Each structure stands twice: as C-alpha cells, then as structure tokens.
C-alpha cells in the first residue's frame with residue numbers, strides 16, 4: 001500500500017495533539033498516518049495514539065523506534081535503518097536483536113524497511129543515531145544508489161526532521177533512484193503548502209510531522225498542495 005502514498009502525516013506519541021486535530025488530519029484525504037518519534041516513546045503513548053487514530057478509516061502504521069513500544073493493531077510497521085549512521089547499531093544492530101527476540105512471531109508482509117539518510121545535524125534522530133550529516137551531495141547520491149540499485153530497498157527516506165531540506169539534494173536523490181523500484185520519502189520542516197508542493201515535485205511521498213502538533217489547520221493545507229501537484 002505504501003507505493004500509493006503521496007502524502008502522510010507523522011504524529012509523535014510523545015507530543016500533544018487534540019482529538020479535533022486528529023479528526024481533521026485523519027479525514028483530510030492524506031494517504032496514511034505514521035505514528036512515530038525519536039524521544040520518550042512509550043508503549044502507553046503509542047497505544048493511546050493508536051486508539052485515537054483507529055476511529056478513522058485512514059491506514060495507520062507504526063514507525064518502530066524502540067522494541068518496548070511495539071504493539072499489534074497497526075496496518076503495518078515501518079522499520080528504519082539509518083544508512084548514514086556511523087554506528088552499525090542503527091544500521092543492522094537493533095534489527096538483529098529484534099529478530100533474535102521476535103523473529104519467530106513476525107508477519108513479514110506487515111513490515112516495510114526504510115533506508116534513512118538523516119541530514120539535519122541538530123535533530124534528535126541525527127544525534128541519537130550518530131548520523132554523519134556532513135555528507136556532500138554526491139555522497140548522499142551514492143547512498144541513494146546503494147539503497148536503490150544495490151540493496152533494492154523498498155523505501156529511501158531523505159530526512160531533515162525539523163528543518164526544511166535542500167531541494168537540490170532531493171532532486172539528485174530522485175535522479176539516483178530513477179532506475180530502481182525504491183520509493184522516495186521526504187520529511188522535514190514542511191510548514192506551508194508551498195513547501196509541500198515544492199517537495200512533491202520530486203518525492204514520491206511527502207511526510208508532514210511537527211506542524212500536525214503545532215498548527216493542524218496549516219498541516220491540513222499540505223494535503224491538497226501535494227495532491228494537486230501530483231495530479232497535474
């Protein structure tokens with residue numbers, strides 16, 4: 001189903017959001033709600049948000065960041081691997097340990113591997129995963145080729161969490177993935193419909209996060225901006 005996503009909201013279970021805002025965003029015409037975050041993610045927080053989003057028909061997936069917060073009930077599970085991490089822990093380490101524990105119980109069809117490249121040095125995810133954010137554009141291009149052509153990952157996620165990214169880098173990544181089946185996800189700092197539209201020209205899926213919590217009405221406008229750009 002992820003192959004059809006043009007727009008998704010990412011809601012952080014550790015951040016406040018009202019029931020009205022959840023209703024507005026779930027009924028907005030977005031293609032999916034991703035529940036995920038990188039700090040203070042608890043099972044209680046995930047369950048609370050899942051139950052509030054589940055009232056609506058929009059697909060709801062969990063982006064797994066800690067083993068303790070995994071719970072059944074989602075339409076799917078996104079598994080990040082941070083390709084520009086300087087620690088193998090965030091590329092394959094946690095994954096291996098998860099499988100040692102849960103490998104026998106997995107429904108493999110529900111899982112989606114995301115090859116992340118995190119480029120905002122100030123974001124929590126970059127610090128946590130020890131990402132090398134000093135990469136040149138051509139180094140990012142090589143990582144995208146590795147994910148797309150060599151490893152044939154289903155998703156390459158260009159992540160600028162909290163900061164609007166470099167559209168030239170996005171364009172280069174799109175080009176690097178052109179001969180692969182890999183879908184390009186972009187997320188980071190989208191605060192206006194114009195920014196959403198700019199990114200939608202290159203990213204297959206545009207992900208809007210923080211602003212869901214800060215200004216849901218503005219977040220809502222990004223759906224139409226992306227849909228219009230994609231359907232023109």
Ligand code: 1GP
Nearest residue numbers: 161162187188189209210
């Ligand atoms: C975060 O890519 C998402 O993982 C979205 O980023 O919160 O900056 O919109 P923002």
